[in-house]
Amino acid sequence: MICVLTGGTGGAKFVDGLRQVMPPEEITLVVNTGDDLMWWGLYVSPDIDSITYVLSGLLSRERGWGVKGDTFLCLQAMGQLGEPTWFHTGDRDLAVHLLRSRLLAEGKTLSEATSVICDKLAVKAHILPMSDSRVETRVDTPIGELSFEEYFVQRWYQDPVNSVRFAGASDAEPAPGVIDAIVSAHAVLIAPSNPVTSIGPILAVPGIREALCRAQGKVIAVSPIVANAAVAGPAGILMAAEGLPCSIAGIARAYEDFLDVLIADTRDAGAAEALRGNGLRVQCTQTIMRSAEDKMALAKTVLSFAAAGLLSDKPAARAAAPFGSVND
Amino acid sequence: MICVLTGGTGGAKFVDGLRQVMPPEEITLVVNTGDDLMWWGLYVSPDIDSITYVLSGLLSRERGWGVKGDTFLCLQAMGQLGEPTWFHTGDRDLAVHLLRSRLLAEGKTLSEATSVICDKLAVKAHILPMSDSRVETRVDTPIGELSFEEYFVQRWYQDPVNSVRFAGASDAEPAPGVIDAIVSAHAVLIAPSNPVTSIGPILAVPGIREALCRAQGKVIAVSPIVANAAVAGPAGILMAAEGLPCSIAGIARAYEDFLDVLIADTRDAGAAEALRGNGLRVQCTQTIMRSAEDKMALAKTVLSFAAAGLLSDKPAARAAAPFGSVND
Numbered sequence: 236m237i238c239v240l241t242g243g244t245g246g247a248k249f250v251d252g253l254r255q256v257m258p259p260e261e262i263t264l265v266v267n268t269g270d271d272l273m274w275w276g277l278y279v280s281p282d283i284d285s286i287t288y289v290l291s292g293l294l295s296r297e298r299g300w301g302v303k304g305d306t307f308l309c310l311q312a313m314g315q316l317g318e319p320t321w322f323h324t325g326d327r328d329l330a331v332h333l334l335r336s337r338l339l340a341e342g343k344t345l346s347e348a349t350s351v352i353c354d355k356l357a358v359k360a361h362i363l364p365m366s367d368s369r370v371e372t373r374v375d376t377p378i379g380e381l382s383f384e385e386y387f388v389q390r391w392y393q394d395p396v397n398s399v400r401f402a403g404a405s406d407a408e409p410a411p412g413v414i415d416a417i418v419s420a421h422a423v424l425i426a427p428s429n430p431v432t433s434i435g436p437i438l439a440v441p442g443i444r445e446a447l448c449r450a451q452g453k454v455i456a457v458s459p460i461v462a463n464a465a466v467a468g469p470a471g472i473l474m475a476a477e478g479l480p481c482s483i484a485g486i487a488r489a490y491e492d493f494l495d496v497l498i499a500d501t502r503d504a505g506a507a508e509a510l511r512g513n514g515l516r517v518q519c520t521q522t523i524m525r526s527a528e529d530k531m532a533l534a535k536t537v538l539s540f541a542a543a544g545l546l547s548d549k550p551a552a553r554a555a556a557p558f559g560s561v562n563d
Numbered sequence: 564m565i566c567v568l569t570g571g572t573g574g575a576k577f578v579d580g581l582r583q584v585m586p587p588e589e590i591t592l593v594v595n596t597g598d599d600l601m602w603w604g605l606y607v608s609p610d611i612d613s614i615t616y617v618l619s620g621l622l623s624r625e626r627g628w629g630v631k632g633d634t635f636l637c638l639q640a641m642g643q644l645g646e647p648t649w650f651h652t653g654d655r656d657l658a659v660h661l662l663r664s665r666l667l668a669e670g671k672t673l674s675e676a677t678s679v680i681c682d683k684l685a686v687k688a689h690i691l692p693m694s695d696s697r698v699e700t701r702v703d704t705p706i707g708e709l710s711f712e713e714y715f716v717q718r719w720y721q722d723p724v725n726s727v728r729f730a731g732a733s734d735a736e737p738a739p740g741v742i743d744a745i746v747s748a749h750a751v752l753i754a755p756s757n758p759v760t761s762i763g764p765i766l767a768v769p770g771i772r773e774a775l776c777r778a779q780g781k782v783i784a785v786s787p788i789v790a791n792a793a794v795a796g797p798a799g800i801l802m803a804a805e806g807l808p809c810s811i812a813g814i815a816r817a818y819e820d821f822l823d824v825l826i827a828d829t830r831d832a833g834a835a836e837a838l839r840g841n842g843l844r845v846q847c848t849q850t851i852m853r854s855a856e857d858k859m860a861l862a863k864t865v866l867s868f869a870a871a872g873l874l875s876d877k878p879a880a881r882a883a884a885p886f887g888s889v890n891d
Binding site for chain 2: 275276277302305306308309311312313315316317318326327328329330331333334336337340352355356
């Protein structure tokens with residue numbers, strides 16, 4: 236089993252590659268729920284949705300979120316009723332929000348609702364919310380504290396950021412299966428997701444960071460920062476707000492207590508060399524995922540490092556076999 | 564002010580005519596909510612929706628329900644998630660259900676939620692649910708008791724009907740404004756709706772039947788039965804189950820304690836003559852509404868009888884003036 240910590244569009248792209256190069260039923264995903272919001276009275280979990288759509292083949296790859304080929308007539312009608320429309324919920328997409336909301340209203344946990352939806356969509360990988368408790372990412376800005384989706388989607392991450400906090404985290408528990416998935420996995424992969432608001436909320440749930448420190452497999456992160464800039468989104472701004480340099484060194488520092496291997500882009504070869512001086516294993520490869528081939532290639536490479544880590548006294552070429560061949 | 568008791572597709576057609584021949588702001592509609600259902604976790608009020616769509620010009624006249632030009636992608640996606648799809652909720656239509664459900668969840672009454680939605684859709688007529696309490700039409704059949712929508716939509720009203728009851732009615736109160744609208748109206752019109760399951764639930768709310776008996780204006784019903792058959796739907800079956808003949812005499816009996824004028828189809832001229840023998844005023848006109856012109860003509864005719872009733876000691880021709888001219 237491989238365990239993947241993920242959130243955001245970078246995470247979804249990485250998982251899209253991964254599901255194509257290894258059996259999905261051997262993947263457990265621990266997904267950020269800090270972005271979850273009540274929208275039109277429905278419970279929406281953007282990162283769980285994206286991962287569910289990726290794994291069911293429904294994700295719109297053009298947009299990177301929502302259902303491919305979706306329409307937005309309900310959204311348009313909501314606008315005509317004077318309701319907010321800044322969070323773009325498609326007509327097909329609404330079905331998942333409706334079903335999840337009904338299951339939650341009936342008393343099911345978010346884990347249970349996620350499992351029902353995954354079964355219905357024939358998702359074979361195991362999607363776990365980081366927690367069944369409500370943990371809300373709050374972004375403090377000069378205009379006040381915003382939810383992550385308000386900051387990111389409604390306001391296009393244009394506000395300066397003072398700090399980020401995870402409301403409710405201290406009282407939250409990891410969802411059932413999360414700790415075991417991390418501790419017992421052959422390898423734990425941290426997707427190229429924003430370390431502050433995609434992976435940060437997961438790490439803020441008491442017990443998860445400790446589980447990563449005692450994980451039996453190697454913990455391998457793919458850097459979402461390439462050449463001192465975020466591949467997409469506000470990772471750089473948010474890292475700066477949290478006192479982390481916007482560089483692979485910043486990523487290494489965010490995960491320093493549990494990280495075994497950092498996978499950086501080949502453009503960061505120099506920075507990688509400097510980091511290695513500090514004792515961390517840093518591997519460079521092509522990390523930008525533009526095409527389906529890029530995604531699969533990155534997934535294969537990461538899995539080969541995972542296999543090498545697993546069987547560190549054996550040659551990497553042999554160790555790579557269970558995870559498929561490596562193409563670079 | 565004119566007060567209209569309505570429900571079902573016959574009622575919606577009648578209101579569609581009425582709104583075009585008199586100022587909508589002078590119409591108060593008391594609408595059946597016995598068909599209301601929880602659907603996909605949302606509160607759906609089919610008759611309030613139809614009347615709202617009629618009055619905002621959004622109703623699909625082809626289907627007689629829902630929003631014109633609507634699509635059904637969410638419905639399709641719900642089917643793929645294994646959820647029921649027998650109640651056809653369109654993508655645009657969903658917006659109203661979402662908004663109403665949110666307003667109810669926030670503690671608003673059905674009257675208040677209806678008023679908000681009407682404001683947003685620039686509906687000038689006053690739509691009142693018959694009650695803010697839950698009154699549920701239950702249809703007893705050999706396979707068990709069904710909700711009205713289960714009986715009517717899901718099972719195509721194919722089941723024999725033993726009886727009909729209105730669960731919750733005895734504890735219900737008329738919604739704010741209902742009694743006053745009935746008592747003080749210049750005329751109360753009963754739309755050509757099913758007397759058992761469209762008008763019956765309204766009459767089952769304590770106080771409404773009494774208000775009709777003491778209404779200051781004339782109470783005028785348009786028969787939904789023509790030539791001993793329902794114009795559409797299961798009215799005949801349901802009337803038989805309630806011991807009412809499927810005829811204009813059955814309609815007269817259903818409303819006998821408060822009815823001043825019964826408007827029957829010209830095809831029922833013979834039956835009308837027999838009824839007149841019992842002291843009821845019965846007027847015959849063309850009541851089948853196939854075209855927009857039919858709807859307006861029926862509305863004008865009914866209003867002319869209302870005006871005649873209002874000013875019974877004056878010639879009908881003069882009395883008709885405030886309501887527009889009569890075309891037959």
